[in-house]
């Protein structure tokens with residue numbers, strides 16, 4: 491059996507319990523994959539002790555929306571300044587050549603960034619499976635997650651309505667619906683673990699109203715209910731999407747998903763930027779979740795989601811870094827900071843505190859993914875911790891409030907330790923189970939190869 495882990499003498503432990511409690515000079519004791527005690531002067535013979543003096547300990551953060559494959563198309567010059575639909579139409583021309591190998595190394599990049607910045611559970615949304623070359627893209631991402639040691643919630647995305655049928659993607663990026671449904675079943679049956687402290691749960695996630703059919707949305711919702719897995723998609727991201735839905739379905743995006751049986755506590759939607767007050771109330775009533783992606787929404791000029799209204803109404807909200815081609819970073823702590831800042835512009839300086847943003851990154855995300863066992867530091871919870879060392883120049887002069895300092899200050903955003911399921915996977919700001927330079931080298935090779943395959947003028 492693994493030795494216990496004892497996080498000792500932390501400057502501050504933010505419990506993220508309902509009372510938002512915080513402890514000073516405190517310890518956290520982990521046995522196996524579970525937190526067994528939190529408090530002062532804890533002892534455990536034979537434990538490995540992590541000296542956390544000068545450190546802030548928070549629950550491992552939960553990322554609720556990502557497209558790991560996109561790490562290979564960051565900062566593409568032709569679309570650095572494009573809005574969503576133009577950005578997508580250009581990048582489809584590169585992504586259509588995605589291979590399992592590229593998906594695997596793309597995931598290694600994205601998941602490494604998340605672990606290094608304090609995220610311990612990552613959801614992913616892979617929706618582009620090149621037609622006629624079905625590869626095991628999600629299987630290779632799962633391999634990467636297992637290697638790095640992160641808790642993983644991959645979702646099987648899909649696109650079935652191409653340009654020939656009035657959709658946004660080219661036909662080469664779409665699949666037939668029977669092929670999609672069969673692969674959804676395969677992935678759930680092969681990988682989904684519904685148990686407590688699960689390291690891997692599969693979800694189902696048709697891409698967006700502008701790339702799938704209502705019949706596929708309904709069929710996938712039926713599958714999700716049958717197997718007890720969660721539903722995910724993009725929604726209400728841009729005003730172009732509003733126009734598309736009104737023209738094609740004669741409905742607004744939220745009405746469209748309601749019409750196909752998707753408004754429920756089992757579903758969470760990425761973005762949700764353009765909603766009306768009555769629509770916010772319907773989300774709250776059904777406990778439908780939101781993955782808020784502030785950096786992506788700013789990067790693509792999509793807008794600022796009404797998160798203060800969501801929280802006041804009781805809508806479950808988590809944070810998502812979104813795909814690395816529209817952020818273009820997977821910096822989880824940075825995303826929480828972005829969240830704190832952007833809502834101050836929209837709803838006032840006091841409308842999003844540092845602790846509110848950290849709550850969304852931890853408890854909020856855990857709720858959105860349906861994980862009662864994550865997001866808090868308490869006995870019986872999963873042993874997922876992010877430990878940041880404040881004993882450096884980044885935080886000097888900010889120890890009046892070490893927890894808030896995590897978001898107000900700092901430049902590297904790297905943890906000293908990241909612990910997932912009771913295992914140390916980042917130590918002194920470095921990955922334990924992989925070599926960063928090796929990942930970067932292989933990723934750059936794959937990114938170059940992918941861009942070179944794109945049709946002339948449509949690559950980088």
Ligand SMILES: [Zn+2]
Pocket residue numbers: 555556557615724760812813
């Ligand atoms: Zn997305």
